[in-house]
Amino acid sequence: DTAVSQTPKYLVTQMGNDKSIKCEQNLGHDTMYWYKQDSKKFLKIMFSYNNKELIINETVPNRFSPKSPDKAHLNLHINSLELGDSAVYFCASSQLTGNTEAFFGQGTRLTVV
Amino acid sequence: AQTVTQSQPEMSVQEAETVTLSCTYDTSENNYYLFWYKQPPSRQMILVIRQEAYKQQNATENRFSVNFQKAAKSFSLKISDSQLGDTAMYFCALAMDSNYQLIWGAGTKLIIKP
Numbered sequence: 001d002t003a004v005s006q007t008p009k010y011l012v013t014q015m016g017n018d019k020s021i022k023c024e025q026n027l028g029h030d031t032m033y034w035y036k037q038d039s040k041k042f043l044k045i046m047f048s049y050n051n052k053e054l055i056i057n058e059t060v061p062n063r064f065s066p067k068s069p070d071k072a073h074l075n076l077h078i079n080s081l082e083l084g085d086s087a088v089y090f091c092a093s094s095q096l097t098g099n100t101e102a103f104f105g106q107g108t109r110l111t112v113v
Numbered sequence: 114a115q116t117v118t119q120s121q122p123e124m125s126v127q128e129a130e131t132v133t134l135s136c137t138y139d140t141s142e143n144n145y146y147l148f149w150y151k152q153p154p155s156r157q158m159i160l161v162i163r164q165e166a167y168k169q170q171n172a173t174e175n176r177f178s179v180n181f182q183k184a185a186k187s188f189s190l191k192i193s194d195s196q197l198g199d200t201a202m203y204f205c206a207l208a209m210d211s212n213y214q215l216i217w218g219a220g221t222k223l224i225i226k227p
Contacts, residue, residue: 042217043204102158102215104150
């Protein structure tokens with residue numbers, strides 16, 4: 001039973017398109033995250049939501065908009081996709097408290113052509 | 114600002130050998146947690162081992178153990194009797210009690226050769 005699941009696993013799209021990546025966790029965690037892993041494998045946090053409320057919003061273009069309909073879901077919508085958006089995007093969840101062991105989704109490889 | 118540094122971009126060892134991956138970090142807080150995550154070619158991130166800063170005893174999980182040196186702010190991962198399935202990217206991460214964020218190192222690519 002997958003703890004953190006994100007869909008799709010692969011996404012190939014043309015520049016200028018709008019796309020969404022969905023994430024769901026069944027762990028009962030309060031906090032969910034979106035990370036971007038670039039071609040050098042470096043992971044960078046993009047957003048963090050706690051109980052549907054945005055708590056971390058790192059410097060990412062406005063074209064990226066997270067949406068949390070409930071605390072088990074955190075979707076990432078990207079408008080006007082650019083070549084530089086190509087990366088692997090990871091969703092993760094953790095509990096609210098400091099022992100923030102994060103559970104990760106399998107990742108979504110986004111390729112913009 | 115908190116930082117995590119992994120100074121070895123890539124390492125390779127023969128199967129069954131022991132390998133140590135280094136990680137140093139910086140934080141001014143007293144309560145924090147350190148993690149090693151593994152990312153195999155499948156891309157799934159897997160927690161390998163976790164250490165609470167207030168614990169002096171080094172964490173161990175089967176073939177995986179850490180050398181936690183709090184004063185030196187060092188958190189190295191030792192893999193004993195390495196196996197082909199250990200081939201992966203390994204990320205060191207730091208979490209504080211005061212916020213929700215995980216601070217990540219750049220990763221070390223570990224290759225186990227048959």
